[in-house]
Amino acid sequence: DGAQLILTPPPISGDGAHVISWRVASADGHPVGGAITFWVGRRDVDAPQAVRSNDALLRGAIWLARLAIYVGLFVGAGGAFFVAWIRAPSAPAMRVIGSSVELIALAALAFSVGLQGLDAMGLSPSSLPDAEVWASGARGSFGLSAAIASAALLLALWSHRAGDVGARVMSLGALVGVGLALAATGHAATASPRWLTAPAVFAHGAALAFWVGSLIPLALAMGQPRQTASDVLMRFSRVIPFAVAALLASGLLLAVVQLERVDALWTTNYGRVLTVKLVLVALLLAIALWNRLYLTPRIGQGGAAPRRHMRRTIVAELVLVAAILGVVGLWRFTPPPRALMVAAPPFFTHIHTGRMMADVTMSPGRAGPVSIAIQLRTPDEELLSAKGVSVSLSSPDNGIEPSITEARSLGDGQWQASMAVPIAGRWTLALDVLISDFDQVHAETEIQIK
Template sequence: MTAGYTDTRRCGRWLVWITAIAVLLWPALAAAHASLVASDPASEAVLATPPTSFSLTFNEPVTALLLQLIDARGRSQAITAIDQDGATLRFAPPAALGEGAHVLSWRVVSADGHPIGGALTFWIGTPGQRLPPIVVPDDPARRTAIWATRILAGFTLLTAVGGAAFLAWIAAAPVAGAALLTAGLALLGLLAVVLSAGLQGLDALDLPLARLGDAAVWRAGASGSFGDAAALSGMAFVLTLLALRWRGWNARLLSLGAVVSLGTAFAVSGHAATAEPRALSGAAVWLHGVSLALWIGALPLAIAVGRRDAAPATLRRFSKAIPLVIVMLLISGVALAAIELGRIDALWQSDYGRVLIAKLALVCVLLALALWNRVRLTPLLLAGEASAVRRMRASIVAELVLVIAILGVVGLWRFTPPPRSTASQPAAASEMVHLHTERAMATVTLAPARAGPVEIEVLLQTAEEAPLAAQALTVTLANPEAGIEPLSAEARKTADGPWRARLTAPVPGKWTLTLGILISDFEKVNLETPIVIR
């Protein structure tokens, strides 16, 4: 073994370790730096007359990305005429405001380029339960572009990463042309991932396709869980290209790192990745993506079957490994369906369920084709049947076409929230949840737990159930599906012990409640839990 080979192998192992560390630490890489310190009108304010001007004051200068005002009729109007005075944004209402509840949603970029957002509700006249029926705007051209780009990014990610793993772990000998094809798919996938980030930014800011070149669009697209998923996908493509460059254990380790990055990219964003219980749904999404990539990685097999020296050994290895992969794919898919549907009748009574039915139909055809390959074509090919090579290649091409169709159907979930996030349940007077970590615990009571003004009471304790003396407490409600930014309020400490805050949840659905507990000048604890606003 030469010194150069040893150095190359060591380099490959270091890259895999770096990938693993990056994946594990990824959630800690993003932190907002700017914050809203004052607003006029204040959150939850009740005004006798419509305001003639608004102001948002932050703790540092910011750049406005998107400001919109949702009036009492649910009409969303963008605010474009904004005056900036240091860290304060001032603007006038885009139209005359009537009585009732109004929601001001804002999204800005701090000085370091980190986008943050928030929303506040105020009332004109008498406060009540009637809230704006928020309608999320839609752009058909933008929707189609997002759908098509995600199909391309998903297909290239699965085939390139899976293909590299196949060549490194399954192929009995180097397959001429397969590495070049896989590298081409990886490069095409990188372009698709970059473009998808820009389209995500357009969607977040509600801008037309013509604004794709705006810097603010790309900053918005690179933020949040989607930006994390795009970066992890890019990492998977880069590791794939490196794995194709080397041989032996270097290629195996690098392809393994690419597979891990792919699974994590699937697990950090999307409906299923944020469903409860998160540990189960995240693991199921990760396993689903990885097993699908390992199956679809049979693309190089279409080339390998034409080589009499490598085909028999390669086919035997593939036939031995693929049943376990398919079992993992089916188990994770069933788990995700159960989590997202919540009830069996949602399978045919919701748009999400109908999309799932279409996907399952295509998956059944795909599995039937795979079974035919294994039971019928593989023995013929191993026996040296001349026509088996052509038939196997045609079958694998058909599988890939079906995969593209499945990705196209799955892409529709981007626009159809799962039933569990929109399930309507009987109204309740209040709801109590308990949150805890090793550093702090909290008992939270929401009254009433339905759309409209919500009184939130928080009792803070240490892990030993002793009173926790916190310096400050921030309460946040977030529901991205509602088309507005998160709502936050600073809680007030009462004389009898609990902290209290008041927020208005504009729409029913599944929300995320986050408590930001400032324990000392150097320590802050965040507690998070899903809640249902009915």
């Protein structure tokens, strides 16, 4: 229900430790999960451990499918736009290459829906034939993105066989579809504020598709007569600075939003992936700059040698692009630093009654699973020996009745308990300390949880 996960648990039979393990597809389309441990009746047994699924085969299949989709969107849809709008010669080789990568990407998109369902439900690849797996994969932002990407690939596929006007309209729709598909899901597109990040992802994806899509048609154009090759290159050179500027500006904006701090570049997996990508992009920009400043003027002057050199550098660019897309695919498994839960400082309170004092430290001091450390003393600052301690949390403002757990003794008046604080706000923390079989002390205080 929105940001709330509501569970009606099955009947619990017997005392002891229990685990609630949960897993959902988040707003960015990526599965997230966790586990909450609780005890019933007694706490003298170890808690069972929730095992997290980490199927290397599934993760590899997700990565390969994503790589195929990227190639189809950028090389296929981007190439179709380049041929139609830059008026590059539509050689049969380009139609074959474009159609091939687009068909492969369509198949990968269909397959990725099932893979998304497996990942969302935490199942092994053997469950792929189950209908519920595919239904789960098609839900949410991932399903919307897959539908838009499929439409973009189909438009690109049809544009190869359309006339000039039809090819332009369809290829433009395909390029817009690339941006919309990427902006519909993913870590970056769903980051706050969405009014800024979603358009940035759109611009980043469309600009990248234009640049990457231009490489193969440009390489093929270099095999055309000198004047044809020079005209195509000149038209491309007038447009590409705007695409690169949009690519770099949107990429910088998204990096700032995702990282939040500079040291995340080397202290987080997301940042390390971004660092590798930036190095590869820097090499790609260096080659592009060499082509623009050195080779492009010489191609205009004539001669076959500069065109041969241009084809070779374009091949190098394609290799770098393949590496970049492969690296970017790893972000599927690396949440950005902004999405990682930042450790909140502990919350401390002191409870004082006429017969007892208690120092209570709740770690972390925020909503969610917490660990509660209790130090008991007498009013004279002596260690207080107790036979048992019960801890309860309630929130009358939110209609939450008391949740009670038994703390375990650590010796020297120290006790430890684990509980869950479902929401932030004002809570009532109560301690019932059993001094003897006939003597119990009750104390409570109001606390504020962030």
